[in-house]
Amino acid sequence: MRTLFFYSSFMLLAFLFSCTKEDEITTDPSVKLQFSTDTLFFDTVFTSTGSTTRRIKVFNPDKRAVRIQQIALEGGPASDFQLNVSGVASNRVNDFVLGGNDSLNIFVKVNISPNATPGPFIVEDAVKILVNGNQQEIALKAYGQNAVFLKGDVAINSHTTWDDQLPHVIYGKVMVNAEVTLTILKGAKVYFHKDAELIVGGTLRVSGELNAPVYFASDRLEAIYQEEPGQWKGIRFLSSSKDNHINYALIKNALTGLSVESLSGNSNPKLLLTNTRIYNMELYGLYCRNSQVLAFNNVIANCGRALVYGFSGGKYNFKHNTLVNLKVSSTVNGAAVFFTNKAEGAATSEMDLVLVNNIIWGSLPDELLVEKSGNLSFTQLIRNNVIKSRVSSLESSGNILNADPRFVNPRQYNFSLSSGSAAANKGENLSDDPHFSSWLRKDLKGKTRLFPSDLGSYEIM
Numbered sequence: 001m002r003t004l005f006f007y008s009s010f011m012l013l014a015f016l017f018s019c020t021k022e023d024e025i026t027t028d029p030s031v032k033l034q035f036s037t038d039t040l041f042f043d044t045v046f047t048s049t050g051s052t053t054r055r056i057k058v059f060n061p062d063k064r065a066v067r068i069q070q071i072a073l074e075g076g077p078a079s080d081f082q083l084n085v086s087g088v089a090s091n092r093v094n095d096f097v098l099g100g101n102d103s104l105n106i107f108v109k110v111n112i113s114p115n116a117t118p119g120p121f122i123v124e125d126a127v128k129i130l131v132n133g134n135q136q137e138i139a140l141k142a143y144g145q146n147a148v149f150l151k152g153d154v155a156i157n158s159h160t161t162w163d164d165q166l167p168h169v170i171y172g173k174v175m176v177n178a179e180v181t182l183t184i185l186k187g188a189k190v191y192f193h194k195d196a197e198l199i200v201g202g203t204l205r206v207s208g209e210l211n212a213p214v215y216f217a218s219d220r221l222e223a224i225y226q227e228e229p230g231q232w233k234g235i236r237f238l239s240s241s242k243d244n245h246i247n248y249a250l251i252k253n254a255l256t257g258l259s260v261e262s263l264s265g266n267s268n269p270k271l272l273l274t275n276t277r278i279y280n281m282e283l284y285g286l287y288c289r290n291s292q293v294l295a296f297n298n299v300i301a302n303c304g305r306a307l308v309y310g311f312s313g314g315k316y317n318f319k320h321n322t323l324v325n326l327k328v329s330s331t332v333n334g335a336a337v338f339f340t341n342k343a344e345g346a347a348t349s350e351m352d353l354v355l356v357n358n359i360i361w362g363s364l365p366d367e368l369l370v371e372k373s374g375n376l377s378f379t380q381l382i383r384n385n386v387i388k389s390r391v392s393s394l395e396s397s398g399n400i401l402n403a404d405p406r407f408v409n410p411r412q413y414n415f416s417l418s419s420g421s422a423a424a425n426k427g428e429n430l431s432d433d434p435h436f437s438s439w440l441r442k443d444l445k446g447k448t449r450l451f452p453s454d455l456g457s458y459e460i461m
Contacts, residue, residue: 192232208248269311313349427453
């Protein structure tokens, strides 16, 4: 009998002790949960189905139980995602106990209607998990529209063509390798996620048309992001790149629209830029280092530091462009258009600069600055432009200083000219220019130029 009593007592104490250890809930703030992933990506492209579900496994590595104070979606009730924790479907679950060395499944459902008003291409949220005062997070990312998605670092190793059948969404970095051509056809749309960029080591051919331009912009399509600069990095041409041509494109809301490195390796320009609009960059519209750029019939407007920034010399031929910086920014500390043959330190390079029939305008007193240093060859032809400037020497050669071009609606990026513009009928006759038939005979809207033409990229209608 005594033996049975001691045995029963021992079993009872063992049971009570094991229950105490198992049910002990730690308040130690150093305890961290572990997750099966730190980013839950929904790879489904939403063409016909509007929802899909994925699982996150949450593990408590501590031998003691923890009280999860909250499991919640950062986006709350407005989120496109929904949680299901132990059969409870909600955007927030409170006060959940997870045992020691135990795990928990959280099911996440995303609901995106393929027939809804177009929204972002990448839909994002996060699951926030609060334990003992410490918050951990699992990122949620889903495709929100049907598109061709390029994730991570993508290399283009063979000649490739992108058409207008589906938008291309770059979610990382796309590299066009040397000796490879990427051709983007008329009407195509290329969207960039945060910090994404297109790097060209080979050749980029953008073949837009008047009524079907190629569109480069952020993948955030909501109205609040329409004029938000710095949403993606931009398009960068490396020293190995050659024979690039961008025609009829709209490029907007990046850090720097186009970055061009080095002179051309052959007789063609490094970049031929025609009939293109570059708007609202955080830093630069066109950034060139000792490069060779031909630019005809373009509009570059409202960039944080400069519209065109060319340094360390180079060869630049700009005709019939509208270059306007009305952006008020703490980073604007110099001219809208700046060219110098100086590089970093005291080094200089040769410069060959042609500016004819352009409008160079902005909110600062001097919107064109050209600097020469050293004894290397430096040629400049600046003729028949409207320029916002206090540099009296620019008044020669048909340039018009500080006379209002009278844009139709610059706040809405309409840089067409109103009647009575100072730029009307002031253009130099370019009919003998080697690029006249190809790119200068018509303006950005396709209207035939009659000389004396109007300055800038638009003829007065």
